[in-house]
Amino acid sequence: MADRDGFIWFDGKLVPWREAQIHVLTHSLHYGLSVFEGERAYKTDKGPAIFRLKEHTDRLFNSAHIYRMAMPYTREQITEACCDVVRANKLDSCYIRPIAFYGSEKMGVSPKGAATHVAIAAWPWGAYLGEDGLQKGIRVKTSSYARHHVNVTMARAKFAATYANSILANMEATQDGYDEALLLDVDGFVAEGAGENLFIVKDGAIYEPEIASALVGITRATIISLARDMGLEVKSKRLTRDDIYIADEAFFTGTAAEVTPVRELDNRTIGAGTRGPITEELQKRYFDVVYGRNEKYEHWLTRV
Numbered sequence: 001m002a003d004r005d006g007f008i009w010f011d012g013k014l015v016p017w018r019e020a021q022i023h024v025l026t027h028s029l030h031y032g033l034s035v036f037e038g039e040r041a042y043k044t045d046k047g048p049a050i051f052r053l054k055e056h057t058d059r060l061f062n063s064a065h066i067y068r069m070a071m072p073y074t075r076e077q078i079t080e081a082c083c084d085v086v087r088a089n090k091l092d093s094c095y096i097r098p099i100a101f102y103g104s105e106k107m108g109v110s111p112k113g114a115a116t117h118v119a120i121a122a123w124p125w126g127a128y129l130g131e132d133g134l135q136k137g138i139r140v141k142t143s144s145y146a147r148h149h150v151n152v153t154m155a156r157a158k159f160a161a162t163y164a165n166s167i168l169a170n171m172e173a174t175q176d177g178y179d180e181a182l183l184l185d186v187d188g189f190v191a192e193g194a195g196e197n198l199f200i201v202k203d204g205a206i207y208e209p210e211i212a213s214a215l216v217g218i219t220r221a222t223i224i225s226l227a228r229d230m231g232l233e234v235k236s237k238r239l240t241r242d243d244i245y246i247a248d249e250a251f252f253t254g255t256a257a258e259v260t261p262v263r264e265l266d267n268r269t270i271g272a273g274t275r276g277p278i279t280e281e282l283q284k285r286y287f288d289v290v291y292g293r294n295e296k297y298e299h300w301l302t303r304v
């Protein structure tokens with residue numbers, strides 16, 4: 001990822017991609033505390049638009065607040081910088097990664113005395129779990145690793161060290177031939193995917209796991225709104241892994257994953273073993289919204 005043309009916004013200015021470097025004694029590299037976001041811009045008929053940029057920026061600042069990281073820029077500056085990065089790299093559809101991290105000003109567990117640095121990169125990124133996955137669904141394995149207890153890592157923050165847990169789960173699943181991992185919480189109830197939220201459909205109703213130890217996804221919130229447009233309320237409940245086995249449909253949501261059907265969990269076929277009809281309709285509505293084809297949600301698009 002380091003050797004490419006382009007520009008990265010780094011500590012207030014656009015720098016050539018290859019020059020966006022940090023020192024090996026960067027505090028966040030050693031102690032894992034950086035907060036970040038994953039955003040997408042989509043090509044609409046009026047040009048590129050970043051989807052729900054306000055919500056992503058708010059979550060970035062909330063994550064920093066939760067982990068007591070002072071942000072050296074305002075929300076408005078970060079919002080504008082995300083737009084600048086898309087423009088500077090002449091991208092019309094892309095994935096955008098803002099990150100705030102402690103620098104190399106000091107070592108030692110305490111970040112006191114380390115400065116907060118901010119970088120924002122953008123790059124083209126297709127279907128996170130594969131085009132085939134979007135159409136036909138993916139195979140998922142319940143992980144042997146549990147999601148963190150809510151007093152181990154802060155579930156309302158999107159912060160780097162959480163992803164060591166996700167990496168373990170994802171590697172375990174993919175090395176055994178599955179596409180992604182599903183994590184249970186410390187009590188054994190369904191939490192979320194390694195990088196996604198989960199929904200199921202049963203008897204025409206949509207359910208999601210209680211969100212306690214999962215990231216409160218922005219795509220999740222979008223799907224809840226789009227389901228309401230279809231006259232469907234999403235019910236939140238404690239779901240067990242076998243609730244998923246006997247569901248009629250299941251799907252992951254995320255900025256990167258978008259709306260990816262889950263056709264199998266732990267070698268149990270879910271429903272007809274492919275993208276279900278409600279999943280398909282929600283997926284279609286989601287893409288209509290992000291590509292600017294649904295006027296009702298124009299306010300969710302920040303035109304670059």
Ligand SMILES: Cc1[nH+]cc(COP(=O)(O)O)c(CN[C@@H](CCC(=O)O)C(=O)O)c1O
Nearest residue numbers: 038194195196197215217218219254255256
């Ligand atoms: C653990 C987790 N749960 C739920 C979500 C969905 O959140 P939202 O994007 O706000 O709907 C994500 C985003 N996962 C990022 C993974 C990308 C990456 O691999 O890095 C993403 O979708 O950007 C998570 O990482």
